[in-house]
Amino acid sequence: MSVLVSILVAPIVAGLLCLLLPSRRAMALTNVLGFAVTLGLSLQLLPAVLQPPYAVTECDEFFRADALSAWMALLISVVSLGSALYAGRYFRRDLAAQAVTPGRVKEFYVLTPLFSGGMFLVVLANNLGVMWFALEATALSSVLLVAIYNRKTSLEAAWKYVILGSLGLALALFGTVFTYAAAIDQRAATGLPNFNWSHLMAIAGQLDTRMIKLAFVFVLVGYGTKAGLAPMHTWLPDAHSEAPSPTSAMLSGVSLKVALYALLRFHILTTASLGTPFSQTLLLVFGLASMCLAAPFILVQTNLKRLLAYSSLEHVGLICAGIGLNSPMTIFGALLHMGYHALTKPVLFFAAGNIHQTWHTLQLRRIGTGVAKVLPWTALCLGLGGAAAAGLPPFGLFFSELTVLSGGFASGQTAATAILLGAILASFCGILYQLTRILPGTPKVARTTDASPLDGVPTMVLMLGTLLVFSLWLPAPLLEVVRQAARVIGGLP
């Protein structure tokens, strides 16, 4: 049963196929088909993961998917499918406005499947070295995606993204080597130690604690840079605001979480071997730092996409802090938050993309008031998405945030949870304050939009609909997967 292999193969094949296909519509269709296949496969993977061995392995333990990776695979495929659906109309309007050359569009359609293929490899690889290699692949493929618009600012953003990214990955490699060395020590026998994560978890007790601690430090700084945790987040707003909207949706929606997933693998390993809350406190500190740092930037932001990027920084910080609080409830809440955020953020970026193409600017002041009058449907989706991102009840983010908060209170860490709540409130006020500057009111100058205001709206409505459905009704298998994934992070099998 080669579900895992086919999940990996589908996007790569789609990417290579796009190399050969001439027309833009065909490439868009292949992308959508590729991701639809991956979505189907990851849905099929969900029940498989819930059976007692709680893990699906293939080609003798090279690929391994437990509940956590199945959940991540699902998110990756959902977000990639969403952005593929949206990309079709998006690039049609960009081509019409000569903002991008057909060569670049082909580049987009080739690189996006490779990008998500890399992400699938990260979540499905059992070998930590291969995981690093997959992350490097995602980094490289997304760099060129960020630099599709050949403007000065996008090149600058791409350069910063690649330099900081590669440096982070170098440090992460150093950390991985350290972990591998820790595994070597006690095996005096001749055989090479197995670098698989499952194997390392099995022998976690006998790893050299000092080396594991040092390894986690390097991995935290390395993968933390890719995940955009607080002091290392500086590339995030530039990259996410300069990339085309479908790419920034994937970057913000799920690529940050994939890097966080890699960090979590090491966090689980370190907790298992050290036993002390060393890695949890670090995650909590960095999570809280990201949230507290994001709030002021959201409040005084002038660029719409940078505002959404900082909001992603805040949400990733919340997830990281949730896992740092390390009680079953907060971890469950954090994972649920990952899912809901992965559905909300793309909608916001798609709406921002529409506004960008209509007003040809992202400066909030120049967009001015009255977006609701010009693009009623996009404004509605941006409003609802903003409400969801701010954590208002009808949408699931409210429940996941409340679960994290009640878990924090239940496990007695009242002070940290209070700071967390403060940061959530601050960023809520920021997002609301900024969105109400542009959404209501009367437009300054009547926009003559060439494209129909319904562009890209079906994708947004589809994703918002799924978010609303899954906020109000969590089907049993999905809930069970998230619970099992929470148990995995908590240290059980």
Next chain:
Amino acid sequence: MSSALTDLQSTTLLQFALCVYGVGGVGSLAAIRREKLANLVGFGSGTVAAICGIGAALLALIGEPADGARSFDLWPSLIPFVRLSVKLDPLSAFFVLIVSVLALALSIYSFGYVRGFYGRKSVGALGALYNALLLATTLVFTAGNALFFLVAWEIMALTAYCLVSFEHEQAETRNAGVLFFIMSHVGTGCLIVGFLLLFQASGQALGDFSPEAYSFENFRALGSNLSPGRRDAAFVFFLLGFGVKAGIVPLHVWLPAAHPVAPSNASALLSGVMIKTGIYGLTRVLFDFLGTPPNWWGITILTVGTVSAVLGVLYALMEHDLKRLLAYHSIENIGIILMGLGAALMFLHTGHPVLASLALIAGLYHTLNHAIFKALLFLGAGAVLHATRTRNMEAMGGLIKRMPKTAFFFLMGAVAISALPPLNGFVSEWLTYQSLLQGFGTTSSLVKLMFPLSGAMLALTGALAAACFVKAFGITFLAQPRSEQAAQAHEASPTMLLGMGLLTVACVFLGLFPTVFLTVFGPLTQQLLGQPLPGYLTRGNGWVLGNAQELGGTVSTLGILLTGLCLAPVPLVLWLFFGRRTQVRIGPTWDCGLRGLTPQMEYTATGFSKPLRMIFKALFRPHREVQREYDYSPYFATTLRFESHIEEAFVTRLYRPFKRAVLLISRRMRVLQAGSIQAYLIYIFVTLLLLLLVAL
């Protein structure tokens, strides 16, 4: 009827009401294209649901209080941790009664009022938001566990925000909406902390932190294992959270900004009902969950209540925008309600349950009265706004001749809010006075001085409220019209008048027959204080209202009214005896020999409030500016421009500096992302070095 029957009916009626609200909301949204249909569907369903709500509440209150029989699950809970349990106990039923009575009157009023929006704004959206707000508010009152309460609370805030910024063309509306939503969300943050503190305690008590630990029954059963430190922290957070929504003084800034800009039926709903959710929350938490309160809780709430009452009315006096004036009055009346609750808490502390129930009844009865006469006044103001297209009182005048029925209803509302005898405002303030008066003897410490002093401040508030409404009614309705629109104002449409009439009848009924209505409070005090209705509350076989003391003072508004009617013939007899041959001549008003009085010579709202502005100038810091343009000499001015405004202390001293500081710090933080890649690399390098030192 056996209690089981009444319970069943009240829950089914409540379920039906909630469904009709939902259907109404969705229906009016669906019929958004055809305005007439949307109006009918939206507000028609509002009316039907309101009637069912009243029925459910009355059945729950009057039927025997079979505890717990009236809770049901709104929806089989699909999400693992939220149990959508709705519970209709006496306290919830009382507040559902308030929201339903108001919903009935407002829905009828809205049929006519919304016609003004045809073609201009989408009536379907207004209907949907209106029904959603009512649904959310009813759920807030009847929520059975903390999570569902917070969900309903937040949806209420969201729909209220959409209603406040319904006419979002003007910038003023948008800013008011944002201020409202931010402050209410910060309040919700405090509520979340409060509820989670209780959840922490109930979780420890139950042993596991399952969703069951959120339910209000477990909070109620907390009792001893709620440590004093956590209890005080929870109290502070609840006071802040509910205080923002209720509009207590330091947190009131959003109220005078948000209410005037909302459409009038919405601002009546906001002022009448949404503010009461804060009061409901405080009552539920203080009397139900946190057990016997320490002394300083009661003192804090009493002080905050007194300060809110006095400052609320003082700022109201200075307003010449009709709806801002009414919004400030909401703050004043919330202050009076809090006086009642604060006194009740202090009596609970000193162990006087009878007095506590009297004070609680005073507070809750004033909540009901305020909801009704404030809604009546807002509807009146809405009708005036609808007719004259302006909220500025200086541009009104003489409307009593063109809108006689609205004027009469507004006058009845004004008499009620100024706590003048025959109507309901007087009765609830009388009960508050009685509880404050008897508070003096309950403790020996100097704290007992607070009661008479807050009584004096309540008297000051009442008198200032009377002055304010003489100004509001006199300047708006009496004398000559000061502007063109006021001259051509037309009477409100029949449905608007019916809505206002309903509320006036309610005011009169609650004023004249308080003893009939007070029986409703029996199960309520039984549930909250374990104390049946105080003995000497109703005397003289139901005619007279006592103050729970054998020898205590009594009042009977019905008696006063009837004796007044008996005395009515005295002026008639004098007329028959002396003045039968006199004629009545209509002549011009005395104009000191000038050629006729012009509307500009009339007294203005600013003029009317000038003496009080001079007396309280330390608080208002009035600023006036006169510019005179003249050709030859300054004594012969060609044009005069006069501008005067007062300084809203809290906005200029507290909120604006805070906002400026926050924005300054945030802009200062932006230097972190200054664009140079070297700086970014240094951040990572320093983090790495710090972590290495930590990990060694």
Next chain:
Amino acid sequence: MNPPQSELASQWITLLAAGMLVIQLLMVVQRMLLTNIRLFALQSVMLAAIAATVAASHANATHVYWVAGLTLAGKVFFLPWLLHRQVRRIHIEQEIAPLLNASASMLLCGGFTLLGYIVARPFTSLAHLGNNTLGVAVTLLLTGFFLMINRRKAITQVLALLTVENGVMLAAVALTAYGMPLVVELGIFFDLMVAIMVLGLLVYRIRDRFSSMDVSKLSELKG
């Protein structure tokens, strides 16, 4: 314990590691771009030599030969040629003034060496071939990081990144008796190649948009 290997091999590895460190310090002070590239090539040769000695001294570490060969082919010939071509095409010679002058940066590199050894001290007790080079590996990492911060030319930043990569590979050799499994080594190597190609492409596109390779010009995105 590992089979007793000749004293010569571990001496030889320590010498080469020290050589790599010296080259690194030279690169920190060197201002000419082309010499920097050659220094990097030299450093890679030493790394390949270390890998070779490790492979020679262990019976079953044949795959390390592959690693040595690849390092030689990739890092000594292919990458420097690529960078050379890039430099010639953009014909920039002189590195502009770095952030810190030479003496200050030398002082800092001394500090990093000290820190490297403090970090590596608890692990040198592991008695197997080449573990004393861990201190050098950490220093290479830190100094490469500092070089990246210090220089303003894009090409030099790429070079600094490569030296960091060398540091990591040295650590791999030092810590793990026979290096990491082959598939991981291949993966890492292949990634490095693609990374450098992508960087080259980006440098070229930046070159023709900004008409200068000064990284401090890339600071438009603020706030």
Next chain:
Amino acid sequence: MNAVIAILLQTVLLLALAPLISGCIRNWKAKLQNRRGPRVWQPYLDLAKFLRKDMVISEHASWIFRAMPKVLFISTLLAGLMVPLVSASAPLSLFGGALAFVGLLALGRFFLALGGLDTASAFGGMGSSREMTISAIAEPALMLAIFTVAIKAGSTNLSQMLLAAQGPTWQLLNPAHVLAFAALFIVLLAETGRIPVDNPATHLELTMIHEAMILEYSGRYLALIEWSASVKQLVLMALLVNIFFPVGIATNLSAVSLGLSLAWFVAKLLVLAAAVVLVETTNAKLRLFRVPDLLSAAFILATLALLSTFLFQ
């Protein structure tokens, strides 16, 4: 049945006695300023004259203008019925105590101010604004004084207060009583528009407060308003006199004791009237913005009275 008779008797007493008191005050003030002054029963003649004269009503006036005199008259009478004049138990004591008394006076004042505003003249507006301001500032002092006495009596029922204060006469001179009396005396001056606060006799537009509101009234309505003003004055004085010096109040309803208590009551009223006259002639009218200082002095006195109820026990 005797309740209805008591109401009728008290109403007749109120209506008869009120003009006499204001007549006496006006006459004595003239005598003190060595003028002959109008006869003591002049107010009765004025009232009769007004009742017989025609009325001129302003064209801008609405139905409130016509309703105001009747509402004022009836509410003041109702307030009067709640105060025990001759017999210890006032006719309407069951229907309302001190708070209802204050409320009814406030109701009268509310409509009086509206009446003033209705005729679109600047004087009416100015009068109502000043009247409402001064009564608002006087309210806390009035309420605190009532609270002091009510706390001692344990109830706000005026008859209860009166019975509680019955004790031996020297006991009446305790500090709480004296201070509360002083506070209430100042409030009396403010409420009835006596010299330090407002000059009843003047027609100088800028100084009159009470007069300004009823400037537009004439004929029958003016009679009703003047009559209720004097009834209000009588009632406030009666409150002062009976609550603080309940000497000679009849407890049983026999004719002899009622007659005796009526005599005592009229005597006490005249003594208080003399005090008011004395104050009026020796003081000049205060500037409008000095009146709040006077009334806050009254408030301080009332607070001291409250403190002394338990400090000097």
